[in-house]
Amino acid sequence: MVSSKKLKRLWPIAGILSVVIISIQFIQVPVQNGKTTHPINAPEEVTKIFRKACYDCHSNETKLSWYDKVAPVSWLVNHDVEEGRSRFNFSTFDTLSATDQQVRLWEMVNMALAGKMPLNSYTTLHLAAKLTQHDVEVLKNYVVSISPTKYHDSTQLKSAEEEQKVVGDGSTTSKNIPVAPNGVRFIPDYKNWEVISTTSRFDNHTMRVIYGNKVTVNAIRNGRIKPFPDGAAIVKVVYNIIEEKNGEVHPGAFNNIQIMIKDEKRFPESKGWGFGKFNGTGLKPYGETAAFNTTCYNCHKIADETGYVFSIPLENKDLK
Amino acid sequence: MIRMKIFAMVLCVIAGSYGCANNSYNDGRKRIVYNAHGLKVITSFSDRKQQTISLLYGNALALQSAKTGIQDKGELFELVTFKQADNKYWYGSYINGAVQSIELITSYATDKNVIAFKYKILQGQVPGDADARIKSIISHRALLFP
Numbered sequence: 001m002v003s004s005k006k007l008k009r010l011w012p013i014a015g016i017l018s019v020v021i022i023s024i025q026f027i028q029v030p031v032q033n034g035k036t037t038h039p040i041n042a043p044e045e046v047t048k049i050f051r052k053a054c055y056d057c058h059s060n061e062t063k064l065s066w067y068d069k070v071a072p073v074s075w076l077v078n079h080d081v082e083e084g085r086s087r088f089n090f091s092t093f094d095t096l097s098a099t100d101q102q103v104r105l106w107e108m109v110n111m112a113l114a115g116k117m118p119l120n121s122y123t124t125l126h127l128a129a130k131l132t133q134h135d136v137e138v139l140k141n142y143v144v145s146i147s148p149t150k151y152h153d154s155t156q157l158k159s160a161e162e163e164q165k166v167v168g169d170g171s172t173t174s175k176n177i178p179v180a181p182n183g184v185r186f187i188p189d190y191k192n193w194e195v196i197s198t199t200s201r202f203d204n205h206t207m208r209v210i211y212g213n214k215v216t217v218n219a220i221r222n223g224r225i226k227p228f229p230d231g232a233a234i235v236k237v238v239y240n241i242i243e244e245k246n247g248e249v250h251p252g253a254f255n256n257i258q259i260m261i262k263d264e265k266r267f268p269e270s271k272g273w274g275f276g277k278f279n280g281t282g283l284k285p286y287g288e289t290a291a292f293n294t295t296c297y298n299c300h301k302i303a304d305e306t307g308y309v310f311s312i313p314l315e316n317k318d319l320k
Numbered sequence: 321m322i323r324m325k326i327f328a329m330v331l332c333v334i335a336g337s338y339g340c341a342n343n344s345y346n347d348g349r350k351r352i353v354y355n356a357h358g359l360k361v362i363t364s365f366s367d368r369k370q371q372t373i374s375l376l377y378g379n380a381l382a383l384q385s386a387k388t389g390i391q392d393k394g395e396l397f398e399l400v401t402f403k404q405a406d407n408k409y410w411y412g413s414y415i416n417g418a419v420q421s422i423e424l425i426t427s428y429a430t431d432k433n434v435i436a437f438k439y440k441i442l443q444g445q446v447p448g449d450a451d452a453r454i455k456s457i458i459s460h461r462a463l464l465f466p
Contacts, residue, residue, distance in 0.1 A: 248366075305409070314405055315350065320417065
């Protein structure tokens with residue numbers, strides 16, 4: 001039982017609290033909506049889903065409810081909107097190249113499938129923004145429809161043929177070691193590592209052979225992948241593909257090599273992973289500045305359950 | 321009776337926690353990295369209709385012949401065909417799943433110094449006779465590994 005004396009003492013505290021709550025409402029500028037200059041160009045059925053589930057944070061048409069505008073909730077919301085818009089913005093989406101749009105859309109579908117988007121903190125208050133099974137199917141079908149297969153593609157066949165002429169003579173073996181802007185060096189020795197997996201992709205029509213160094217392979221075999229230990233290194237070699245109507249998928253020309261190295265001290269902002277990408281047979285380092293590392297990491301967050309690595313072998317229980 | 325039951329329950333709990341301690345990382349959660357015993361990758365290919373995904377490994381001589389197209393004795397090819405599985409965290413990617421078959425080819429020189437091949441299935445079943453399989457497997461060209 002609270003005595004009336006104690007209650008009296010609480011009054012000033014309640015007063016102070018209300019003053020604080022009222023005054024913090026003025027601390028920050030509410031979310032401003034910009035213009036919609038180049039909206040995403042997709043079927044109505046698809047944009048309807050983005051509007052209800054993503055637009056509040058990934059567009060200039062944010063429509064907040066009254067409770068989103070009350071501090072301190074509004075501080076969180078404002079931060080999410082700012083962060084969300086900075087990653088991609090449906091109101092200016094059509095300024096991106098066709099390829100960049102395609103990559104982003106597949107990432108959206110996978111963020112949604114992984115249950116990471118829309119943010120849980122948001123859907124608990126905005127129930128209508130939750131994606132239904134039907135919404136997810138519509139999005140999956142849409143991304144497949146914008147990434148059609150070109151069977152027996154003559155351009156791919158030709159470049160694969162050209163490449164075969166130089167495979168034997170070793171002229172494409174790199175002599176000096178290229179380095180990515182974040183300091184991640186190419187690792188020519190990957191060819192002597194073990195292969196952890198091989199993948200075939202129907203989103204961007206490529207295939208990959210993925211190698212792991214000893215530290216990586218031991219970590220996978222011993223189930224120590226959350227987190228992967230320092231010193232782990234993964235090299236993924238990417239090839240174009242030649243797809244046939246009968247289902248066969250043959251490798252085409254070499255496309256690029258991507259690397260992940262684990263070093264907690266060097267890459268604290270990306271859970272210890274340092275990324276590197278080297279394009280074409282010349283292995284030209286990708287990225288203008290070291291900041292490219294974040295863009296790789298942001299998408300790899302989808303695989304946080306497996307130490308930020310997507311293509312590790314399946315668990316035994318999933319082998320059918 | 322009740323005492324017996326309680327005793328059994330306690331026993332179960334103790335046994336269970338032991339099981340947990342030992343099995344905290346049980347077999348089902350394990351992941352196998354295919355052991356190619358030091359062989360190198362020659363190429364990889366897949367079949368979306370058959371739902372398979374394959375890795376062709378070889379020793380140094382096999383890799384060399386897959387680059388030049390000229391056969392020699394002492395080559396060893398190992399074709400591992402996996403079931404194609406969905407990549408758990410990426411709709412848009414298929415990954416190798418369970419091993420479906422393993423085929424082995426070795427080359428040798430006959431009395432007349434002609435290069436010939438031996439074929440063996442180490443695991444699983446594969447359609448097609450040995451000659452057809454040999455022809456198909458050694459016809460793969462090596463990928464470029466910069």
